[in-house]
Amino acid sequence: MSEIRIGIVGCGGRMGQALVREVLDNKAATLSGGTERHDSPLVGSPIRHPATGEESGLKVTDNAEKLFEISDVVIDFTCPTATRLHCSYAEKYNTAHIIGTTGLTEKDERAINTAAEVVPVVYASNFSLGVNLLFYLTRQAASLLDEDFDIEVLEMHHRHKVDAPSGTALSLGRAAAQGRGVRLEDVTDKVRDGITGERKRGDIGFAVLRGGNVAGEHTVSFNAYDERVELTHKATDRAIFARGALKAALWSFGHQAGLYDMFDVLGLPKG
Structure with a gap:
């Protein structure tokens, strides 16, 4: 060929x-x-x-x-x-x-x-094999862990990135929402500033870091009383x-x- x-x-x-x-x-x-x-x-x-x-x-x-x-x-x-x-x-x-x-x-x-x-x-929001495996694992984990586990998505990228949260972070949020059987738009929490009140049960939160030349780091954290499960991918190039x-x-x-x-x-x- x-x-x-x-x-x-x-x-x-x-x-x-x-x-x-x-x-x-x-x-x-x-x-x-x-x-x-x-x-x-x-x-x-x-x-x-x-x-x-x-x-x-x-x-x-x-x-x-x-x-x-x-x-x-x-x-x-x-x-x-x-x-x-x-x-x-x-x-x-x-x-x-x-x-x-x-x-x-x-x-x-x-x-x-x-x-x-x-x-x-x-x-695709991300073409990495590892990140796409992370999407899959995030959906599976969210389907197995109920709302006693608060879901937070943390991402960090280089200082030149212009959009936030990253497309990958949003896709991870969608994967988690799919696992829970909900729409991300209904449970997303992207902005926290000042006196926000306590965290709403079932929400999927996002946090963004920017600096240096970081190619891309993403962590999905499932947080319950006395235990936390984290799924992480770090891109170095x-x-x-x-x-x-x-x-x-x-x-x-x-x-x-x-x-x-x-x-x-x-x-x-x-x-």
Whole structure:
């Protein structure tokens, strides 16, 4: 089988560079191109292997539409506005779309759902194998531990992250809510400041830390009188997310149109 042509929008950022490296190092894939914003100083520069510096023969462009046209799959870790536009390109050119963008609104997610009617879309808040196992374990633990166990989700990321709580933290909250058989929107507690009163039984709380260059740390804590159960994942390099995204890209090629997540890619049970 010929190599799968994979494009990367936002190829110059930290995550973009990790993705470039993974694609260039994988024998089943070929890098079809990479894009940056039109005002980026990287536009027109060679795309090099981030570790070796070897040139790929491609240059960074600002034409995301063209990238979707020439690619089998495009990986997208950008921003909500850009991702919504990219969904329209995926539909137009029948290009599989791998989306790791966080901070999406309902309007953005409607665009993803529309694209998924035409092409395979893998949309996940986190592409790490370990984190997706954490989602599964969180749901299972929440289903076994009743409301005597208060659930708290703690996350920490680098100082440059712009959204909070993280998409992964919210997905962990949804997994816990699913395990309890409730809607996260009905039990979420994201803001605590001043005299808040005592904790409401059954709520799922969130706490956020920011600082340094932390790639991502998430803990789900189940707290009862005299005992606590904690499930934790710590990422030390964003390469784990790039590897998962590439796995999703290779998996998506040839699949039917539909909205998928990493449970589909990894074969984890959803129920």
